[in-house]
């Protein structure tokens with residue numbers, strides 16, 4: 403089985419001005435100097451350049467939190483993959499549950515966004531996950547299967563290795579209610595099984611867990627065989643806390 407490099411991403415959501423982003427990176431870098439993991443900062447559009455400039459010469463990668471699937475056009479308020487690449491951004495979060503729920507992002511759009519990101523040379527961090535209702539109704543696997551099938555419909559098997567999947571149960575996001583390590587492992591293993599069925603490089607794909615990851619629970623979650631990293635929201639806003647999670651990986 404190939405060794406998968408751990409992947410720990412900070413999803414700042416709509417937090418941090420340029421000045422705050424700069425202070426964060428300056429405080430983070432010395433704390434994670436020894437890490438062998440991929441460390442990714444998913445910053446708001448306005449702070450991307452500030453993070454990119456400060457991380458040159460380090461292992462930190464920079465991701466946007468969304469993009470439009472078209473290369474250009476009359477799409478007021480949107481940003482294309484090429485615009486991100488021009489800033490030396492390397493990755494993009496797609497399909498976060500907040501975008502699906504609050505901004506109406508559909509699986510149809512994601513089926514176009516994922517290949518558009520790959521074509522532009524961006525690493526998609528594709529988020530999937532079930533609602534509390536779906537979990538209670540025994541529909542977790544059905545939801546994951548439906549989302550992955552739809553969102554990766556136009557991605558050939560051999561391109562899968564360039565994608566990162568984040569399993570984020572909606573009921574665990576920002577709620578303080580973390581999935582147990584068994585629940586998270588079970589879902590991530592199921593996602594890997596689905597990728598295997600697509601004949602892709604399933605063993606190479608990094609699968610992250612997201613949802614109330616904290617320094618106190620990171621080591622146990624990241625110690626699971628199919629969990630290769632974390633997508634961290636609230637606990638990524640503080641450099642010391644985020645560094646602890648990185649160093650637990």
Ligand code: PGA
Nearest residue numbers: 575576613614634635636
């Ligand atoms: P949380 O957010 O860590 O605050 O639960 C995770 C996410 O939404 O990516």
